[in-house]
Amino acid sequence: MSERGATRRIRAIAWREFRYTALTKGFLIGAIILPGIMFAAIPLLPMLMSSKSAPLIGRVVVIDPTNSLAQSLEMSLPMSAQKSLENQDNSSISEPFKVELTVENISDTARVEEFRAQLKESSLRALIIVTPSADGPAAELLVPSGASPRHTTILESALREAVTRARVTQANENYDRLSKLMGRSAIETRRVSPEGNESKENAQLRMLVPAGFMFLLWIAVFTSGNYLLTSTIEEKSSRVMEVLLSAASPIELLTGKLVGQAGVAGVMLLMYGGVGLAGLGAAAMLDVVPLQHLLWMLVWFPLAYFTVAAIMVSIGSAVSDLREAQSLIGPAMLALTIPLMLWLPIVESPNGMLATISSFVPPAAPFVMILRLTAANEPVPMWQALLAVFVNVLTVAAILWSGARIFRVGVLMQGKPPSPMELLRWIKAR
Amino acid sequence: MKNIVIQLANVNKRFGALQAVRNVSFEIQRGQVCGFLGPNGAGKSTTIRMVMSILLPDSGSITVLGGSALDAKDRIGYLPEERGVYRKMRVADFLRFIAKLKGISRNDADSRIRAWLERVELPGVSQKRCEELSKGMQQKLQFIASVLHEPPLLILDEPFSGLDPVNRRLLSSVVRQLKESGTTILFSTHQMEQAEDLCDQVLLIHKGEKVLDETMGAIHGRFDPRTILAEPANSIDVAAAALEHVSNIESFRWSMEQKAFEIRVTEGVDPQLAMSNVMRATPLRRVELQRATLDDVFVKLVGGSVVEIETADKTGKPQVNHV
Numbered sequence: 137m138s139e140r141g142a143t144r145r146i147r148a149i150a151w152r153e154f155r156y157t158a159l160t161k162g163f164l165i166g167a168i169i170l171p172g173i174m175f176a177a178i179p180l181l182p183m184l185m186s187s188k189s190a191p192l193i194g195r196v197v198v199i200d201p202t203n204s205l206a207q208s209l210e211m212s213l214p215m216s217a218q219k220s221l222e223n224q225d226n227s228s229i230s231e232p233f234k235v236e237l238t239v240e241n242i243s244d245t246a247r248v249e250e251f252r253a254q255l256k257e258s259s260l261r262a263l264i265i266v267t268p269s270a271d272g273p274a275a276e277l278l279v280p281s282g283a284s285p286r287h288t289t290i291l292e293s294a295l296r297e298a299v300t301r302a303r304v305t306q307a308n309e310n311y312d313r314l315s316k317l318m319g320r321s322a323i324e325t326r327r328v329s330p331e332g333n334e335s336k337e338n339a340q341l342r343m344l345v346p347a348g349f350m351f352l353l354w355i356a357v358f359t360s361g362n363y364l365l366t367s368t369i370e371e372k373s374s375r376v377m378e379v380l381l382s383a384a385s386p387i388e389l390l391t392g393k394l395v396g397q398a399g400v401a402g403v404m405l406l407m408y409g410g411v412g413l414a415g416l417g418a419a420a421m422l423d424v425v426p427l428q429h430l431l432w433m434l435v436w437f438p439l440a441y442f443t444v445a446a447i448m449v450s451i452g453s454a455v456s457d458l459r460e461a462q463s464l465i466g467p468a469m470l471a472l473t474i475p476l477m478l479w480l481p482i483v484e485s486p487n488g489m490l491a492t493i494s495s496f497v498p499p500a501a502p503f504v505m506i507l508r509l510t511a512a513n514e515p516v517p518m519w520q521a522l523l524a525v526f527v528n529v530l531t532v533a534a535i536l537w538s539g540a541r542i543f544r545v546g547v548l549m550q551g552k553p554p555s556p557m558e559l560l561r562w563i564k565a566r
Numbered sequence: 567m568k569n570i571v572i573q574l575a576n577v578n579k580r581f582g583a584l585q586a587v588r589n590v591s592f593e594i595q596r597g598q599v600c601g602f603l604g605p606n607g608a609g610k611s612t613t614i615r616m617v618m619s620i621l622l623p624d625s626g627s628i629t630v631l632g633g634s635a636l637d638a639k640d641r642i643g644y645l646p647e648e649r650g651v652y653r654k655m656r657v658a659d660f661l662r663f664i665a666k667l668k669g670i671s672r673n674d675a676d677s678r679i680r681a682w683l684e685r686v687e688l689p690g691v692s693q694k695r696c697e698e699l700s701k702g703m704q705q706k707l708q709f710i711a712s713v714l715h716e717p718p719l720l721i722l723d724e725p726f727s728g729l730d731p732v733n734r735r736l737l738s739s740v741v742r743q744l745k746e747s748g749t750t751i752l753f754s755t756h757q758m759e760q761a762e763d764l765c766d767q768v769l770l771i772h773k774g775e776k777v778l779d780e781t782m783g784a785i786h787g788r789f790d791p792r793t794i795l796a797e798p799a800n801s802i803d804v805a806a807a808a809l810e811h812v813s814n815i816e817s818f819r820w821s822m823e824q825k826a827f828e829i830r831v832t833e834g835v836d837p838q839l840a841m842s843n844v845m846r847a848t849p850l851r852r853v854e855l856q857r858a859t860l861d862d863v864f865v866k867l868v869g870g871s872v873v874e875i876e877t878a879d880k881t882g883k884p885q886v887n888h889v
Contacts, residue, residue, distance in 0.1 A: 141640060141669065148666040156655070375650030379711065381620045382644035383667040385636055548620065 145384040149392025154399040157363045167359065167404060175411055191234035192261065192287045197251045199242045200266035204306070205273050206241035208298035209264070213237055213290075235290065237261060255280050262291050272303030329423075338421065345424050346483045346510040349433060350475055350503050352408055357440045358472075360401035361448040364393060365461060368452030368547075377547045386544040394445050401441050409433075432509045432521075439528045440502035444472065446532070446539035447499065453546035454562075460553040468499065475503035486511040495524045498531040538563050569596045570629075571719055571750040572617060577626030579612055579774075586612045587623070588774040594752055594767065596718075599745045601761035602754040603778075603860075604771040605868050610754040611647050613771065614723050617752070618644055631719060640669050643717035647724050647754075649708050651696040657683075658692035661711060668715035675714070682710040687736060702733055709737060713744065720744060722753035726760055738764065758861040768860065772868045789858040789866065792833075794841050797826040797852035808848035814840045826852065 157163055198206045213235065242251070254260045255278055263278040277295055279288050304311040325337035371377045380389055416422050451464045474494065475482070482491040486508040494504045505524050508516045545562040546554070554562065572594040579587040587609045594600045604610050615621040616628055619635035631638040652660055658679055665675035683689055686706045691699060699707060705728060713720060725741070726734045738760055745751060745764065755761050761768065768785060770778035780788065794815075798805035802820060809818050809827065816830040831840040837855055845853060 144669060145667050148663065152663050156652075370653075371650075374653055375646075375648040376652055377650065378615075378620065378646040378648060379644075379650055379664070379708065380667075382618055382642070382646065382712075383639055383664065385619075385639075548615075 142385075142388055145388045146392040146395065149380075149384060149389055150396035150399070153367065153393050153396025157360075157367070157397065158400045158403055163400075168407060171408065171411075175415070190284065190287075191236070192290060193234065193236045194238075194261035195240060195259075196237050196262045196264065196291070197240045197242055197254075197260055198264045198266060199245055199248055199251065200264075200273065201243055201245055202266065202268045202273060203241060203243055204302045205264070205266050205275060205298055206239050208301040208305070209294060210239050212294040212297040212301065213239070252278070258282060261287070264295060272306045273299060275299050327423075338424065341421065341424055343483055345429075346486075346507045347479050348412060349429065349510045350479055350507045352405060352412070353433070353437060353440050353506055354476065354503060355408065356401045356404040356437070357444045359404055360397040360441070361444040363400060364397045364445055365448040365452040365465075366458065367397075368393065368449055369455060369458060369461065372453070372547060372550075373456055381547065386547065387540060389547075390449065390540055390543050393449060394442065397445060398438070398441055401437075405433075405437060429510045432506065435525060436502045436506045436509075439525070439532055440506075442532045443499045443502060443528070443535055446535040450539040450542040450546070450559075453543040454549070454559060455546075455553045456550055464553065471497075471500055472503070474500045475507060478504075479507055482507045483511045485514075486516060487514050492520065495520065496527050498528065499535070501528055501531070541565070570594070571596050571598075571631060572752060573627075573629040574613075574617070575627045577613070577616060577623045577628060579609075579616060579621065579623050586774050587616070587771075589626075590771065590774070590776050591626075592769055592776060592779050594750060596750055597745075597748050598766045599741075599751045599753070599764050600767040600769060601765035601860075602752055602769050602771070603756075603758075603761060603864060604754075608771045608868075609774040610771055611723055614647075614721055614752070614754060617721065618642065638719075640715065641717050641719060643712035643715065643720040645708055645712040645720075645722045645725055649701075649705055651704055651707060653695070653697035655696055656692070657688075657694055657696060657699070657707060660696055660707070661714060664711040665714050670715055678714055678716075679710070682714060685740065686710060702729055705729060706733065706737070709740075713740075718749060720749050720751045720753075722751065724755060725753055726755060726757050734760070758859065758864060762860040768863075770864065770867055777867050778863070785860070785863055786857060789863050791837060791855045791858050792831045793856040793862075794829040794831060794837065794844060795821075795824055795826045795852070795854050795856050796829055796844055796848075796850050797824075799849040799851045805848045809844070812840075812843050812847045814843055828856070 196209070198209060200206060248263075248265060251260060251263050255263045258280040260280070261283075265276045265278070267274045267276070275295055275298075277291060279291065301311045304314060325339070326334040327337045328334050371380065384392070413422070413425065416425060447468050448465075451461050451468075455461045455464065478490065478494070481488070482494070482504060485491060491504060491508050495501055495508060497504075501524060505516075505521070505528075509521060541563045542559055545565060570593050572592075574593075575591050577587055577590045578585070590609075590613060602610050602614070612621065616623050617630060617635060619628075619630075619639075628635070631641055635642060652663075655663070658676075661679045661682075662672070662675050665678070666672075670678070679692065683692060686709065688703060688706055688710075691703065691707075696704060696707065709722075709725065712722070722741070725737060729737060734757075741751060741753070741764060751764075753761075753764075762782070765782055767781050768778060769776065778785070796805075805827065806818075806820070809815070809829065814832050814835045816832045818827050818829040820826075821828045829840070829844060831837045841853060841855060844850070
């Protein structure tokens with residue numbers, strides 16, 4: 137067979153596969169425009185999700201036979217309200233709202249029912265019942281049934297602080313001084329690079345980076361793998377397969393399809409990865425993704441893609457519809473979802489037993505390795521990284537070889553789907 | 567050897583317990599039209615798929631255009647029995663894709679697509695999606711896909727099935743034109759008239775084995791004519807009563823189509839003798855010895871295993887017709 141002819145046919149098949157997947161309205165809307173809109177909407181989310189709370193205005197009655205809590209509460213309320221406003225600023229979700237409460241101290245405990253009735257009518261914002269004890273006052277907060285959760289949180293916080301203040305005062309200590317001493321101390325962590333450059337440490341983000349890499353790889357590879365499965369099934373069910381096989385050999389057809397969908401996966405990887413990097417760049421946090429991580433991604437992307445793609449295309453060639461494909465896909469999917477379930481322990485301990493062993497177990501290995509290699513806390517020994525690449529190259533070769541043999545027999549088969557034993561026979565067939 | 571386009575030697579193919587093709591050998595010469603006949607399940611499509619290298623034989627050798635079909639895919643046009651198109655693709659895009667696979671440049675492909683769509687009476691469909699076309703139109707589209715690259719060898723598996731008589735005639739005339747331009751054509755069919763009309767050579771396969779491989783002329787010579795057509799000069803009833811007593815004839819029936827009696831000559835009897843007997847028995851306006859049709863040959867060779875329907879002739883005499 138002339139090599140030029142084979143190359144031309146593979147190119148034609150690959151381009152058709154790419155064009156009718158990546159340049160369709162469905163792909164543009166589902167895989168590009170919607171995520172693009174979602175990304176663009178992130179800065180708008182606070183505005184879109186903002187909720188205007190009603191002001192907290194009214195009376196709070198404190199029934200306190202010791203007369204020790206009302207004053208503390210009056211002092212704590214503005215502080216709690218202020219804290220609430222600060223939290224609101226941080227979350228940027230809700231608009232700040234006004235807090236104006238008058239605290240009435242009632243020492244006559246017999247009037248509890250009178251104020252309970254007022255609470256039921258919602259003419260009180262809260263009723264606080266204080267019980268004296270040897271360690272200081274204990275308090276019970278009652279709010280009307282229609283009280284907003286945010287208002288209740290402010291009242292709870294203020295009451296908690298007032299009780300503490302009253303206890304500290306009862307112990308003859310200065311609450312403001314102690315509070316200042318016990319306050320949360322600000323510690324700034326900076327990471328020093330081998331070149332001596334310092335950058336602000338963001339431990340949580342560093343935990344998320346490996347997961348980001350793994351999910352990116354997973355989504356790109358599985359989306360295109362799924363397209364490969366459905367396009368192969370469509371070619372079989374619409375009987376266009378024999379027309380294709382009259383123009384190209386099964387290997388050319390398989391190669392063209394794999395190359396075309398590799399382009400689709402590449403587009404997704406570049407698009408989502410690019411958006412992620414742009415976001416990190418905008419937040420001046422690009423240092424959490426060193427160049428080395430990107431290079432490892434380039435190594436593991438083809439290995440992950442060809443592993444998944446060969447499995448999908450073999451299944452697509454062996455069945456006649458998607459329903460039949462589900463039963464064959466099940467075991468493969470189970471193995472491939474392992475990294476999704478175990479990403480946290482693997483990232484926390486990238487050189488642990490679980491991570492090390494699963495790095496060599498196909499077909500999940502590429503996803504586990506990208507998790508390990510991009511985890512910042514412990515570098516993976518280079519011999520392990522290289523051995524994993526070698527093992528996965530062999531795995532990909534074996535899966536592609538078996539996939540090609542299943543494809544060759546399966547594409548012309550119609551009727552009931554093959555059993556695993558039949559698939560083995562197809563692999564061994566001449 | 568140079569003139570042999572397809573050559574099969576002792577080809578066998580088995581699917582599990584079923585021997586689909588058994589020791590089949592044949593040759594097709596350049597420029598010939600070969601009809602590949604046989605009942606359903608005889609092994610025609612399997613043989614064609616092996617010729618196309620879509621399936622590999624278990625044993626035996628196949629040479630197409632001097633080598634393997636894998637090496638000659640760009641020079642072979644193939645219309646498979648199971649038609650298929652990309653449903654969502656536009657007609658022109660589908661044909662361009664096939665043209666690209668066959669090594670035709672974009673410009674050439676566009677002009678050829680336009681010309682072929684006109685030729686098979688499908689103008690104005692190029693921008694339609696394939697799924698919008700009727701079954702017959704899709705079949706014509708697939709036919710175009712098989713001839714777009716002007717192959718020297720064309721293999722058509724049941725090209726006329728599912729077509730209405732007008733389109734059957736249209737496609738038949740296109741095949742005839744391709745034959746005249748020197749294209750070697752192998753086509754399988756159940757339409758005996760079409761095969762008789764188009765073929766130089768006939769291959770008949772039955773239960774995976776070749777049972778006939780002859781030119782049309784040789785077939786006509788080999789299979790004796792055993793039917794006499796006799797148009798009576800007087801009334802049909804009188805003639806029928808006279809034919810009841812004629813010796814050396816097996817059966818007779820009135821053919822509305824021929825406006826004559828079709829009289830079967832007894833096996834082993836000289837048809838000329840039977841014809842003389844008929845002429846002596848009743849006055850005739852016309853009498854002739856009917857030539858053996860491909861249909862007759864087909865029935866004779868594979869008839870034992872096909873369905874038989876018992877009918878009655880005009881005189882009420884039971885008669886067996888093979889269908």
